[in-house]
Amino acid sequence: MIKYSYNQEALKNLKIEDTSILDRLIDFNDARKSHLKKDHSQRDKRMSLKEAIAEFVKDGDICTDTGFAYVRTPHQAYFEIMRQQKKGLHFIGSPNTNHSYMINYGVCAYSHNSYLGAEMRGTDRNYNRQLKAGKVKILSEWSHGSMAQGFKAAQLGMPGIFSKQLLGSDIIRYNPYVKVMQNPMRDDPDPVVFIPALYPDTTIIHVQAADRCGNARIYGPAVNDAALAAAARKVIITAEEIVPESELRNDNKGVVIPFMYVDAVVELPFGACPGNMPGYYYWSRQWWEKIFRFAGPSDENMKLFMDEWAINCKDQFEFVDKLGGAKWISMARRLTKACEYDNEDAEFDFSYQPYLPGKDPGIYY
Amino acid sequence: MNTQKPANPLEMVAYVLSQHIKDHQIVYVGTGLPMVAAILARMTHAPNITLVYESGGQNPIGGDMPWSVGDPFTWRKSPIIQEMVYSFAQSYNGYVDIAFLGFAQIDMYGNINTHFIGDDFLSPKARLTGSGGNNDLSSLTENMVLVGIQSPQKFPKKVDFITSVGHLTGGDSRQKAGLLGNGPVAVVTNAGIYDFEPTSKRMRVKSLHAGVSFELAQMATGFELLRPEGGTVPVTKTPEPEALEILRTKVDPHGVFTSIPGM
Numbered sequence: 154m155i156k157y158s159y160n161q162e163a164l165k166n167l168k169i170e171d172t173s174i175l176d177r178l179i180d181f182n183d184a185r186k187s188h189l190k191k192d193h194s195q196r197d198k199r200m201s202l203k204e205a206i207a208e209f210v211k212d213g214d215i216c217t218d219t220g221f222a223y224v225r226t227p228h229q230a231y232f233e234i235m236r237q238q239k240k241g242l243h244f245i246g247s248p249n250t251n252h253s254y255m256i257n258y259g260v261c262a263y264s265h266n267s268y269l270g271a272e273m274r275g276t277d278r279n280y281n282r283q284l285k286a287g288k289v290k291i292l293s294e295w296s297h298g299s300m301a302q303g304f305k306a307a308q309l310g311m312p313g314i315f316s317k318q319l320l321g322s323d324i325i326r327y328n329p330y331v332k333v334m335q336n337p338m339r340d341d342p343d344p345v346v347f348i349p350a351l352y353p354d355t356t357i358i359h360v361q362a363a364d365r366c367g368n369a370r371i372y373g374p375a376v377n378d379a380a381l382a383a384a385a386r387k388v389i390i391t392a393e394e395i396v397p398e399s400e401l402r403n404d405n406k407g408v409v410i411p412f413m414y415v416d417a418v419v420e421l422p423f424g425a426c427p428g429n430m431p432g433y434y435y436w437s438r439q440w441w442e443k444i445f446r447f448a449g450p451s452d453e454n455m456k457l458f459m460d461e462w463a464i465n466c467k468d469q470f471e472f473v474d475k476l477g478g479a480k481w482i483s484m485a486r487r488l489t490k491a492c493e494y495d496n497e498d499a500e501f502d503f504s505y506q507p508y509l510p511g512k513d514p515g516i517y518y
Numbered sequence: 519m520n521t522q523k524p525a526n527p528l529e530m531v532a533y534v535l536s537q538h539i540k541d542h543q544i545v546y547v548g549t550g551l552p553m554v555a556a557i558l559a560r561m562t563h564a565p566n567i568t569l570v571y572e573s574g575g576q577n578p579i580g581g582d583m584p585w586s587v588g589d590p591f592t593w594r595k596s597p598i599i600q601e602m603v604y605s606f607a608q609s610y611n612g613y614v615d616i617a618f619l620g621f622a623q624i625d626m627y628g629n630i631n632t633h634f635i636g637d638d639f640l641s642p643k644a645r646l647t648g649s650g651g652n653n654d655l656s657s658l659t660e661n662m663v664l665v666g667i668q669s670p671q672k673f674p675k676k677v678d679f680i681t682s683v684g685h686l687t688g689g690d691s692r693q694k695a696g697l698l699g700n701g702p703v704a705v706v707t708n709a710g711i712y713d714f715e716p717t718s719k720r721m722r723v724k725s726l727h728a729g730v731s732f733e734l735a736q737m738a739t740g741f742e743l744l745r746p747e748g749g750t751v752p753v754t755k756t757p758e759p760e761a762l763e764i765l766r767t768k769v770d771p772h773g774v775f776t777s778i779p780g781m
Contacts, residue, residue, distance in 0.1 A: 284645055
């Protein structure tokens with residue numbers, strides 16, 4: 154039986170008495186066993202989003218926030234998790250922002266924090282309220298880079314990484330998984346932080362293209378997703394397009410996830426809506442402003458908002474229709490391509506009317 | 519006749535930040551005013567800098583202001599995009615010259631809090647963003663410039679949580695803790711520019727913006743500020759009209775980051 158030696162000060166500060174809740178995230182032996190037990194054959198893994206979430210996301214799983222908060226993030230899969238009323242999930246990711254709205258429904262109950270909120274659009278008032286109401290329990294506190302090192306250690310196939318991040322900070326006093334040690338190759342004092350390899354249960358990664366076996370291409374920032382695919386016990390790929398295997402063989406640029414990690418492949422155009430999908434569509438900036446400015450301030454508003462956009466929304470197509478349908482799609486495509494300079498942008502105007510509470514835009518640009 | 523309005527406090531901060539960037543440097547950029555400053559520097563005195571963003575974008579060609587640090591503008595026609603963990607490793611390995619970070623609270627040693635306000639982590643008065651890349655950059659980068667709005671609440675004697683270490687408890691405590699680089703070299707606010715006294719590593723006035731006296735700056739600070747060497751307080755250089763014009767018309771034309779209603 155494995156016994157972990159957690160950072161005792163952090164356990165005390167976070168008031169974690171039963172440490173078994175922490176074990177699975179660093180249980181390499183169990184993760185490896187899961188990986189060995191998978192069907193390793195090169196087979197067709199396509200299924201519907203409903204089937205994939207039903208089969209591979211179980212109550213209490215450690216799930217991940219992927220992409221970059223609202224860039225290439227599988228929001229539509231998160232909304233399906235909410236529709237299926239999964240309970241007590243843990244969320245981890247750098248950044249880890251999207252679990253906030255899931256806490257209100259009991260879908261997420263535990264968080265491994267790195268960053269909350271939406272940059273200039275303000276702090277996450279909803280998370281604030283849920284934390285104070287005891288609806289979410291913080292299991293560990295990280296910086297983006299130190300958590301990313303934990304995922305990378307798993308992908309590299311090593312028990313952990315020695316880091317120079319977090320030293321001297323209070324984050325160390327609120328993270329049971331990290332420990333300050335002396336660099337073993339130095340005789341003079343040289344403090345380093347040991348960060349264990351991190352193994353979440355389930356990761357969902359939205360990509361531009363995948364083949365039916367799960368080889369997946371990411372265009373734009375991959376962030377931590379190549380590492381998360383290698384680490385997680387279960388991997389769901391949602392993709393804008395399913396391409397023939399020969400396409401990825403002929404041009405393997407950007408193919409960062411090999412098929413063997415993958416359990417399910419879901420064809421899911423608009424799967425990152427309302428986030429930005431490089432090459433495909435820009436954010437719905439007003440949707441994000443609305444969730445922070447209208448939904449954020451009260452539980453009632455958050456319920457109204459997420460009921461409308463997630464719980465009672467049948468699928469991503471209905472979601473896109475609510476954003477503004479074909480007009481929204483063409484503008485969102487124009488915007489992201491102009492940002493990438495794949496469309497002429499000489500006279501193109503990126504300005505827009507930010508969302509103001511009480512003033513719902515007809516189309517959520 | 520020059521009819522240009524003088525710089526508002528946010529424009530002043532953006533300009534002062536941009537002045538900390540030298541041409542040909544590699545600059546790690548966070549969201550908000552640092553983004554504005556880096557782009558202003560690139561359009562004025564430092565056209566050959568390389569920008570690095572934590573989402574992985576680096577060295578984009580010029581374009582409009584990114585809506586987020588993950589915006590396609592941060593990797594617009596980039597020759598390479600790095601995974602997050604590698605972009606921080608650039609700082610560790612010595613391939614970043616300067617980085618800019620914001621804060622909710624800062625103490626006299628330049629330690630930063632972006633975690634929470636209050637005295638109970640588990641039930642704070644206000645939970646804030648947490649670290650993001652703040653701790654990573656402050657732990658690893660050679661030179662840090664910190665930026666924020668100044669008030670006694672934001673400049674307390676002791677921060678409620680140390681998200682990122684500046685000079686820790688002063689002297690050589692930062693090096694002893696095992697951290698890399700020089701730590702914070704400057705703090706830029708709407709009131710002035712501060713540096714750190716070389717031995718004690720306590721915050722010291724470097725210059726104050728026009729109209730701000732030492733007494734006023736002290737009133738906006740919850741700990742004792744040190745005076746500059748020699749005692750007299752220089753006035754911060756105001757933006758050249760050309761720089762201000764570029765900031766308003768080209769860098770942040772919609773005033774997303776630098777406009778103040780009524781000014």
